[in-house]
Amino acid sequence: MASFITLSLLFLLLLLLTTTAVAAANFEEATISQIQSAFAKKQLTSRELVLFYLAQIRSLNPQLHGVIEINPDALSAATKADDLRHRYPGHHPLTPLDGISVLLKDNIATRDRLNTTAGSFALLGSVVPRDATVVRRLRRAGAIILGKASLSEWAHFRSINAPSGWSARGGQGRNPY
Numbered sequence: 709m710a711s712f713i714t715l716s717l718l719f720l721l722l723l724l725l726t727t728t729a730v731a732a733a734n735f736e737e738a739t740i741s742q743i744q745s746a747f748a749k750k751q752l753t754s755r756e757l758v759l760f761y762l763a764q765i766r767s768l769n770p771q772l773h774g775v776i777e778i779n780p781d782a783l784s785a786a787t788k789a790d791d792l793r794h795r796y797p798g799h800h801p802l803t804p805l806d807g808i809s810v811l812l813k814d815n816i817a818t819r820d821r822l823n824t825t826a827g828s829f830a831l832l833g834s835v836v837p838r839d840a841t842v843v844r845r846l847r848r849a850g851a852i853i854l855g856k857a858s859l860s861e862w863a864h865f866r867s868i869n870a871p872s873g874w875s876a877r878g879g880q881g882r883n884p885y
């Protein structure tokens with residue numbers, strides 16, 4: 709009997725540990741549907757997720773050079789997504805991307821505070837006429853534009869033997885794995 713209780717307690721403890729591990733800030737490998745289910749169960753907010761990503765970028769980007777710019781409006785967009793989810797719980801997620809953060813390659817036009825430069829200083833400060841269609845659709849689906857990801861400068865049109873993953877603005881991007 710005693711060993712049964714010990715075993716049950718141990719099992720319960722393991723169960724608790726695994727469920728809290730999912731709830732805790734450990735999203736490196738999470739799928740969008742896992743994130744949506746954590747949103748729905750109130751284990752996670754879009755804001756917490758953005759804060760987690762920002763901390764990851766801060767700590768890893770100096771080695772990985774994967775991100776060129778952070779969207780200064782990402783956190784407020786996440787807060788807005790959280791507010792909508794709490795206000796209309798039956799209607800969310802409206803789409804699978806609702807409240808999900810995405811990074812866009814730096815040659816995809818966004819008409820917001822982010823620059824669109826294909827990694828080049830030549831385009832820094834230029835203003836694109838409008839959001840790219842994919843961006844318009846992402847925003848309509850409720851996605852949060854977290855920032856601009858690095859790329860081979862000019863999407864590798866700089867020269868035939870330009871280094872892969874290098875851009876003047878981003879530096880040499882590295883494989884995180």
Ligand SMILES: *[C@@H]1O[C@H](CO)[C@@H](O)[C@H](O)[C@H]1NC(C)=O
Pocket residue numbers: 777778779780821822823832833
């Ligand atoms: C866009 O580029 C300008 C420089 O022209 C810079 O001041 C600004 O911070 C950049 N935007 C972001 C979101 O980094």
